[in-house]
Amino acid sequence: MTGDGPFAGDGALTGDGPETGDRPLTAPRWLDEVTLRRMVESDLVTRVALPPGDRPLVDPGAVILPGDTLLEHLRDRRIDEVDVKALEADRPLAGSRWAPVPGRRRRDRGAEGELLAPLPGRGSRWRLVTGEHRVAVSAVVGGTVVEVRPGAEIRLRVDGLALRGAFAAGAPARGRLELATDPFGDLRPGGIDVGRAGSILVVGSRIDAEALTRARAMGVHGIVVASLPGKELRDFQASERRQRAALHQLEPFGVLVLDGALRRPISTPVTTLLEHLAGREVALLVDPPALVFAAEASELPVVPADWVRVRSGPNAGAEGRLLGLAGLRRFAAGVHLEAASVAFDGEPPVDIPIGDLERLA
């Protein structure tokens, strides 16, 4: 990935592109009519699934660091019936933990787990979710625990900034960010080897399921890509399901898709940001889809107010300068849409539907 785009620069990613002289850094009011997307956001809240039986190991308000254990996941959930009468006078709540009193001879000796629901008409008998095989699930990102809902989720407000994606698949992961291709490129399966183990790879415009599964097998922790077609997504998800069912699981592996299903390059400001972050530890989150990293605000690229990217349509992926609003224009198929005039690379301006454009800030 070369650094000759309009946002390239050494060190801090500031700069307003090649035509810096007259480009506004504050937006004139008419620019409000074009969708503005925040490139990064702070105070992101991520969710970690906590199905019945999984045991949370954190409390609300706890501050955690990457690698801290969040919960104990039951791999072989099953239901037992236990008598909770002897434990306490008050009726326990569903979702609370239960363990037999030590040292007693009981049929339910050894059963420990989460109370699911009382058995109807059976007095103090409860259904208990329990199992034998437990694995610790660690946080891939630091932050503060906002809420713990037994049987549902743990919510965590993450430390650092987040680059949001369109969707994600797989599992949350953490690793060293590496750039594998340029923003327009494809990553082929042959291009991934064990030298990439432990990394989160930025792979340009698209990737296929074969390359994803190979990356996972080579120990790569995650992939960041501009687009992922539905077929590749489904093939990868099927592979993930098989992988999760296996006894010996590989490291968590996630895919973050920045834009959508149709091919387009990663936008220049995002590429610039990712280039700057290369070599740093980052976290890839699935819910919500995001790449979380530690950076100062001054390290973020400054995007000129009139910079615009074509998100959809025949010019998808192109970037240019917004020159002004063009009003209602007739486009292909006789459709009338609000348009803006955009200049691409010094070419004569063209009118593009406003709905197809996005600005970044």
Added chain:
Amino acid sequence: MSNHTRAFVTVDRGTATTAVAIVGPVAGRLRLLGATAGPAGIPEDALLERVRRRLTDADPGLATALGLDAEGAAAGLRRLVATTAPPPQLVVIAATERVVRPLAAIAETAGWRVRTLVIDGAEILAVATALADRRVDAILAGASDPPGAHERPLIGDLGTLVASATERRPDLVTVLAGGLATPGGRTEALFRPDRPGPTVLAPSAAVGDGVPLRSLLDGLRGGEADGRRALSAATETLATVLRRRVEVVEIGCSGGARVVAGWQPGEAAEVHWASVAGAALLPRAFTDATLDAVIGWLTLPLDRLRVRDRLRELAVAPWADAAGDGAVLRLAAARAALGRLLDLTPAMDDLPAPDLLVAAGGAWQVAPGPAVALALADVVRRPGIRALGLESARLLAPLGTIEDPGERAAIVADLRDDILVPLGSVILPAGMRPGRSAGMLRVTGAGGATDIDLVPGGIELVDLAPGERAAVDLRFRDAVDVGVRARHVAAEVVGGLGGLLVDLRDVPLHLPGRLEPRRELLAAWQAASWPGMDR
């Protein structure tokens, strides 16, 4: 909105797009001065400024008179705002499939995204996990009233599982219906009275054809200015003002609505309406059947994988890619969604056919009017003669938020010529014998008379400009169904962007099963009604 002498703004906040309009007094009555729409993330004031700018350019005198000649002046106008939020998720749970089905059918038309669970034969752990899912906003647990013999052994588990879910999530809204809803009964006693979420007792699905239960469920979601609820109120007013039977079919990004408002002289308008999450342009539960339904209406030679990817893109940015192939794809998805809306509201098919059918919602807004008229005729296959309209400025929902019916009626009466874009009229006879001329149609308008041979299986388009009226005289060889069964029918029709559509195709519409001939047939029908479209 106490008087009609000042301009005001309407805002329809959808999940994908926001529509704004400026309404103001012109020559003693309120008129629509301008309207526009943009992606939901665009500030409303930016959209308003766009409308104000155009008004100033088009009629500086009027803009000055209304105080709208200065930048930002529109932002200070009073606003009527309707908001449509993504539908919340409701888990409908019962002991058996037979009990859960009618409950789910009612909930689906009350604006909820529905997931059904059945205790009979299910793994308890899977049911409990589904109930604890963080995406669940409410639970509807029901039983027959009184519970049947097949349910009774399972009622205990049903009650304890739902009660346990509320112990995990005390804020969960819980509705107990039918046999579970005995006040102070065994099931209600399982729920802690001090939890923050309400436990609501509801009638069974069988009471009043499910209307009381549906009404209760509808009241549990959305805010006071819920767009779909407001659309219902405004449609009722529109029917009263127009003195017509009006049906509105709304297709939006997160759901759809069907409103039928009848009008009888001297009587209050009768309104039936349903808000259906499954009728979204792209429903959250997007299955292969959903994809097949879109492909079934598509005239583009795209393979399944490509269509799925295009639809996924549409879900990510519903306002984007609206020209060219994107417009065709969107209209195919809108047809499929309209089909789901009709399928999920079969009871409304038994009501008398409307005089005016209105397309509303963001899904219809980018296609040319005649193409929307054809789409309505393609999917709504009720025999009869009716006018077609498009609610392009999206005024209805904001107007529906006006609480005083009298004031709402006065404003709608003023705006009666502006609320709808006339798409034309459709004549849709059913029961013709295929293969030969079924009769003759004479259309007598301002430009003279036109005779058309009624050949079953095709579509005839007659130019009839917006606002123009014409007399139609239909003479069939055999009696056919045109709302009534007759051989000779005379009626008056109104023109519109699509003119007069004489739809002689099958009722219901039969299309070739194979994709290629089906596409060609759809493209041939579409060619005449979509100027600028080459396939």
